[in-house]
Structure formats: structure tokens, C-alpha cells
Amino acid sequence: MTTAENLHLPAGSTAQGRYETLVDPGRREDWAHTGLRVLALGPGQSEVSTANGVEVMVVPLNGGCEVSVDGEIHTLRGRPDVFASATDVLYAPVGSQLTITSAEGGRFALATAVATGSHPVTLIRAEDVPVEVRGGGTMTRRVRNFGTVGAFDDCDSLIACEVITPGGNWSSYPAHKHDETIDDGTRRESELEEIYYYEIQDAPGGTPGFGFHQTTSSGEDKPVDVLTEVRSGDTVLVPHGWHGPCAAAPGHDMYYLNVMAGPEAERAWNITDHPEQTWVRGTWDEAGIDPRLEGEAR
Template structure:
């Protein structure tokens, strides 16, 4: 694929980007708004070799540097942030750094690693900041076969951004997440947000899982796809979910969202499937969660439907 990120993805491949299909320069994955064919959400996965460095001009986007594996340093706006990172995405929440629009940053890694750059076109220019791993709220969501873990590092109301909303979801092998199917493709005050969304997947021990998007309007997004590590799915509209982890293969995905309206996370459940929430209080949480010792689970286990995601 061309490194010219002004080119848009062909319509037939716009929704599912298999690993390597959106590689560009140092990025194993590069999804900018123009390439996605929408207006706000962006995601890049930066690969750095030992001793590697990368210069980033943020342009008209705000960005969060989120270690996927390994640690790095981030120098921006006269600030120096040391991100300890983690061994991998199944190793618990990580620290991160926020970069404002219209700035320049230098990212360096002594040991090398992989780093997600979650971004969104924005208007306000907020200060560069450090997000400590111990302050990331870790939420256990759903129950039974719908149990999953959510690392709410940049959820609305948790960490201040202008447009960007981003969380990590860990689904134990055999479970369903992003379930019931839900949507956020129109602005209905107090009911639903209009948010573009990117799913970036990694699967434990090289396995695969499945992800579905079904139309919420005539001609809308429709997709049922096998996903593996490094794959991305773009959700401009539609009922998205479930994301299904194969037995014995834990699933990770990073959700990056942004839209034109207020920075809110409001969703509507698919009318044929929303009833599943009523069964959750009568089922135990999957005992495998939290997946790694030391994660914080102090957020509500059964949030109101309008707050549900992932």
C-alpha cells in the first residue's frame, strides 16, 4: 500500500484491514481520517527497533502514545515522559503520554517495542501530560460468557481530551464482548453519540477470533470477519458486535473513537439483543478476570446501558 496517507481505502476493503495491509513507513498500521474515509478518528502502530527513535508532528490531531509492548521515552512541549510500558497487551494496564495538536514529539525506545498512537482531529490545544498506569480504572463488564475487562485509560470522564476516546478490552478465550450489538452513529442528545470507531486486535498465542458489524441503515456497514493479531476494523456506522474470542485464545482490542459532537460515550443496544443485559446480575463474573493480578477493578461491574461499550 502506498505510504501516501491522503489516499483513501478502496470501498471493498474499507471495513477490514488485515495485518500488514495498511503498513506505511515505520508504522505497522496507519489509519488517518483521510485514509479511513471519515473525519476524526486515527490510529497508528509504531514499531521501533532497539535504540530506535521517531519524530512525530501532531498536526491537527491530539494523540496518546500507548505502549503495546516495551517502553519508551516521549519528549514534547518541553516535557520528558518515561513510559515503563509492559511486556505485552495481556500484561495489565500501561502508562501513556498525551500529545496536543500543533506540536512536535520525539519517541525513543532503548530496548525497542510497539506503540499505539491513538488520535483524533480536534480543536482545543490541551497540555502534554503523563498518564500513570496505577491510575487507569480497570472495569469488569458483563458476566458469564459475556465477561470482559476494560482498561479505561482515555474514556470520557476519565482522562481529559478534546475529541479522543480510547479504551482497551480484554476478552477471555471463549467469551463474547462488544455484546449486545450496539451503535453510536447518530447524535441524539442524552441517548446516543455520533462516533467513528477503530478496533485494533491482538490475539493471545497467535490465534484468531471473529468480529461482526451489521447495518443500522440502508446501505450501511456490514461485516463478519475472522480477525487476527494486527488486524483493524473500521466502524463508521452500524450495530457492532459481537467480538468473539476462540476457546483458549484471549482477545485484546484497542478501541479508538472520535466524532463531531460532545465528548460523550452514549450507545443504543440492538433491539433484538439488548435483553441479554437483564441476565447478567444472575450470573457470576468469569473467574479468570481480572486476567492479570494487580489490575484495578473498582469501576461498576454492570454500568447503565448508555455507558456500555466494548
């Protein structure tokens, strides 16, 4: 049985050097396709990162940076924090050498996926990121689709997005899975690993926030049992299984960065809802959009 003890990586538990979080494909036996590094830079500091065998998206969490890729410099304007807005994102192909420099300092997520093909370096501006409001009532959340299928496709296998769940709301609900490849004319599903990287908004008085993440077995051959409290800087790995719901404690908005990739040649993101929970989709229209998220879609 795969449990929270080896899939929930608390903040700092994988830290190495300037990296607060370090998950690389192939570093552990049960993880093959995706990676995430969270880089912390002080004012004026730089870090060189080589995309060996992976393609990468640089996602500023707070602060801006300049990224030099093969001698060309790209300026990412960044943001005060992940709750403030979408951000500029930079895509770089497999084999690239990146030098990340931040004049004011900041933290930067490097989302990666195993790749072989060559694609152009691409700067995605914050104002061009498609923003979707999904769900209804206490299931409303905001999705920033900077690296999803259909929003950005000039890459091999990497799929990435950000989700903001207002305090008291649930997301990744209904629970769903994408741990096998199916295309039988009635249902499509894509085999994908998934990383959830969390940040939770503090209380007004500065005390830390929290939320919950769940992953459960999707079959006898895919045993997993995770129901864990998550806090800022925590990472949860989803190798298989029904994942969700993710619940934000009242008063604490929840952010997560999703990173996905899989073994198939086709880059696709097809999911299957948990059969006991898919009915909730039919309640969203009547419940309406959480007023905290009205006017966010573009």
C-alpha cells in the first residue's frame, strides 16, 4: 500500500542547496516522468540549471527574474505571491542550460517532464494565460491554464497549471483519475503522473494556514491511501489512483501547482471521474460561481 508517508513530502524535506523542493524523474523507483524544483534566490543571486533529459517551465512564485537560455535573456515580471495574479512563464526545451537571476530575490518553480523532441524557447506573458473559473458554490476554483493541452502545445509531454481554491472551498472534486490509457469509443483516459505543490494563505494575524489532500486506490493493482494535511511548501505525488478532493480550510485560500506527464506518445489530459462523485457536476450551474471568483475568467 502506497501511503502518505512516502507520497506527501513536507516543506523542506527534499531541500538541497538553494532548492526548497527537489523532485526529479527517476530519482525514486516509483517516479518516472515528472519533476519539480522550487528555487529560492536572494537579491542579485543566480542559479544555473541544465535540463538534462527534460523540458522545463519556469514559473515565478514570488518575485521576478531574468532567465538566460543559450545566450538569449528573457525577463519574467513575476508577482508578489501566487494568490495575486497569473505570472509570466518561460518554456525551455530538453537539453537547455538556464541561468536564472533575480535582482530583488524570489522563489521560482521549475516544472519538468521527460522529453526528447526539440521545441522553441517560449515566453508566455501573464496577460495571455487563459484563466478559467471551474465548479460552482463551495466547489468553485480558479484555474490558470498556462501549460495545459490546448493552451500551450509546442512541447513534448509537459502539462502544467495553477489552481486557486478560496478558503472553505473544495477542488479536484469530483475525485478523478488518469492512471491508464483508454480510448474505446465511449471513454478516453490518459496515463499521467501528477505533482501537487501547495501554498496556503496565512491568517490575517499571520498564523499559518492548512488544507487537506486525498488520493485513494483506483483498483486492486493500484493501492494507495493518502489523506493528509498540507501546508505551504508541501508536495504530494500522485502516481495513480483517484485524487481529490482538495479542501481549503475556511479563512485560508489554497494554491497548488499541478505538473503532469506520462509514458504515451500523445500529449493528452483525459480523466475519469470517480463514479460516486461525478454527480456533483450537475449542481454547479444552480449553485452559481462563488462571488469571490466572479469576473476572473478570460
